[in-house]
Amino acid sequence: MSALVWLGITIIAYLGALALARRVKGNPLANPVLVASIPVILVMLATGTPHEVYQKGGEWLLLLLGPATVALAIPLFRNWPKVRAAAAPLLLAIGAGSATAVATALGTAWVLGAELETLISLAPKSVTTPIAMGIAQTTGGLPLLAAAIVIVTGIIGAIAGPWLLNRMGIADPEAHGVALGTAAHGIGTARAFQEGEETGTFSGVAMGINGIATALVLPWLLIWLFG
Amino acid sequence: MIRLIGALLGGAVALVAAQLVGTAFMQGMSIPVPGAVAGLLLMLLALAIAGGVPDGLGRMSDFLLRHLNLFFVPAGVGLMAHLGLLARDGGPLVIAIVVSTLAGLVVAGLVFVWARKRTGDVT
Numbered sequence: 001m002s003a004l005v006w007l008g009i010t011i012i013a014y015l016g017a018l019a020l021a022r023r024v025k026g027n028p029l030a031n032p033v034l035v036a037s038i039p040v041i042l043v044m045l046a047t048g049t050p051h052e053v054y055q056k057g058g059e060w061l062l063l064l065l066g067p068a069t070v071a072l073a074i075p076l077f078r079n080w081p082k083v084r085a086a087a088a089p090l091l092l093a094i095g096a097g098s099a100t101a102v103a104t105a106l107g108t109a110w111v112l113g114a115e116l117e118t119l120i121s122l123a124p125k126s127v128t129t130p131i132a133m134g135i136a137q138t139t140g141g142l143p144l145l146a147a148a149i150v151i152v153t154g155i156i157g158a159i160a161g162p163w164l165l166n167r168m169g170i171a172d173p174e175a176h177g178v179a180l181g182t183a184a185h186g187i188g189t190a191r192a193f194q195e196g197e198e199t200g201t202f203s204g205v206a207m208g209i210n211g212i213a214t215a216l217v218l219p220w221l222l223i224w225l226f227g
Numbered sequence: 228m229i230r231l232i233g234a235l236l237g238g239a240v241a242l243v244a245a246q247l248v249g250t251a252f253m254q255g256m257s258i259p260v261p262g263a264v265a266g267l268l269l270m271l272l273a274l275a276i277a278g279g280v281p282d283g284l285g286r287m288s289d290f291l292l293r294h295l296n297l298f299f300v301p302a303g304v305g306l307m308a309h310l311g312l313l314a315r316d317g318g319p320l321v322i323a324i325v326v327s328t329l330a331g332l333v334v335a336g337l338v339f340v341w342a343r344k345r346t347g348d349v350t
Contacts, residue, residue, distance in 0.1 A: 010304070014297045032296040037303035044308070051308035058301030064291070065298045067242040069263035070249075071288035073270035074280055089342035097335025105327035112319030122323055126331060129302060130261055148313055149324060151306045154299070156328045164329060170336045172343075179336035183328055190295035200292065206335070208267060212260050 006040075006049075006057030013039045026194055028159045033151070033187055065128075065186070072189075072204035079201045082174070090178060090205065097182035098210050101126045102218070106225075116226060121145040124218055125153045127211045128185045135215065139222040150185065157184025158191035177202025182210050234283025241284055242291075245270045 017035035024030050044054055076083065083090070105122045114122075120141035124132035129147050136146035161180050170176070173196055180188035181203030189207050193200030249269050250262025274280060280288075313320060 010300050011297070014294075014300055017296075033299045033303040036296075036300045037307055040300070040304050041307045044304075051305065054304060054308075055301065058304060061298050061301050066246045066263040066266070067239065068291040068295055068298055069261075070242045070245045070266040070270050071291045073245075073267045073274060074285055074288035075292065076267075077271055077274040077280060086339075086343065088346055089339050092342045093335045093339035096338040097331045100334040101327045101331030104330045105323050108326045109316070109319050109323035112322060114316040114319040114323070118316040118320060122320070122327075125324065125327065128261075134261075142312075144309060145312050145315065147302065148306045148309055149320070151299070151302050152313070152321075152324050153328050155303070156325055157332055160329060161332050164333060165336050168333060168336065170340055172340060175336045175339045175343075178339045179332045182335040183331035186295060187299055190299070193292055193295065208264055212264055215260060 002053060003056040003060070006054050007060050008057075009043055010036070010040055010058060010061060013037075028162055028191065031155055031159050031187075032190075033158075034155050069128075069186075069208075072201075072208065075197055075201040076205060079198060082198065083201065083205055086174060086202075090202070091209070093175075093178045094182050094206050094210050094213070097179065097206075098126055098214060101183055102221075117142055118145070120222055120226065122149055123222055124214060125149045126183055126185060127214045128207070131211050131215050135218055135222075139219050140226075151187070154184045154187025157188045161188060162191065162195065173199040174202045177204075178206045181206030181208075185211070231283075234281070235287050236283070238281065238284035238287030241281075242266075242270070242287065245273070 013036040014032060016039065017030070017032040020035055021027070021030045021032055044051070102123055105125055106119055109119055109122055117140070120139050121136050124135040124146060127150070129150050132146045132150045133143040136143045157180060161184060162176060165176055165179055176195060177192045177199040180192045185207050189200060189203040192203030246263050246266035249265030253260050253262055253265045
């Protein structure tokens with residue numbers, strides 16, 4: 001029963017966040033994940049609900065991430081000629097962006113004196129939560145910390161990404177998609193679909209390829225780096 | 228109306244089925260690729276063989292993708308509930324996240340635009 005109530009509260013908070021986003025004409029600052037989480041947290045605090053209880057309702061929505069990921073196949077199929085025509089630039093961009101994110105994350109945190117477990121949990125930050133948690137688990141990081149870092153990464157990328165790319169003189173919708181999907185996984189892809197189906201498709205492709213490549217390569221790299 | 232609902236349900240079943248088959252396949256082969264990503268590839272293959280997107284599947288997918296953010300809200304709530312986690316190495320952590328996210332984004336965007344020009348594909 002209470003699981004259903006929390007599910008309902010989450011959906012209502014999300015609809016409210018959507019209404020707000022529409023009011024500010026899709027301003028990236030009104031990120032729906034960020035905006036919708038705040039009232040839910042406030043209700044939890046007001047009713048003294050522990051996170052484990054909330055999660056029984058929230059899990060239902062997390063479960064839908066699977067079918068939603070499969071659904072990316074449909075825009076990908078519709079835009080297949082465009083994706084194929086850009087295959088080489090796409091792979092290069094994903095590889096370069098992904099490697100840059102891992103290297104700058106590890107480098108910055110290491111220079112600033114972060115602990116080893118924190119470093120390992122930071123490395124998989126560009127990919128979706130389940131992959132990142134799996135990598136953290138197998139390489140001696142902290143899965144929950146990795147998940148939190150992934151979400152912050154997604155929100156920052158979705159908020160600042162389109163603005164920063166425009167400032168750099170990159171206006172091409174496909175480039176926006178590749179950048180958002182590579183650096184900010186599903187939350188970046190949700191933002192990309194707000195910009196248009198072509199941007200969203202390229203973001204989905206970048207997210208998928210980066211996720212697969214990271215899952216296959218990063219654990220070995222971390223074991224080699226940190227033993 | 229009933230036909231539309233039936234088509235949408237059919238689309239939902241197809242999405243879930245692709246994910247389940249993908250998960251089973253990857254576990255069977257013990258490849259560390261998530262089941263949903265395998266399901267995506269499977270679905271793409273099925274669409275290529277069918278040569279088109281059935282109406283219900285198309286509408287269901289558009290609906291899910293339009294509301295992709297909704298499925299991340301519980302994770303956002305989880306983040307705020309465990310904010311203490313980020314306090315571990317807080318300053319360096321937050322700086323590293325911001326720097327690396329923006330760097331990865333810009334590099335991916337720039338390399339894509341650059342590589343596109345080099346391959347002479349200007350669209």
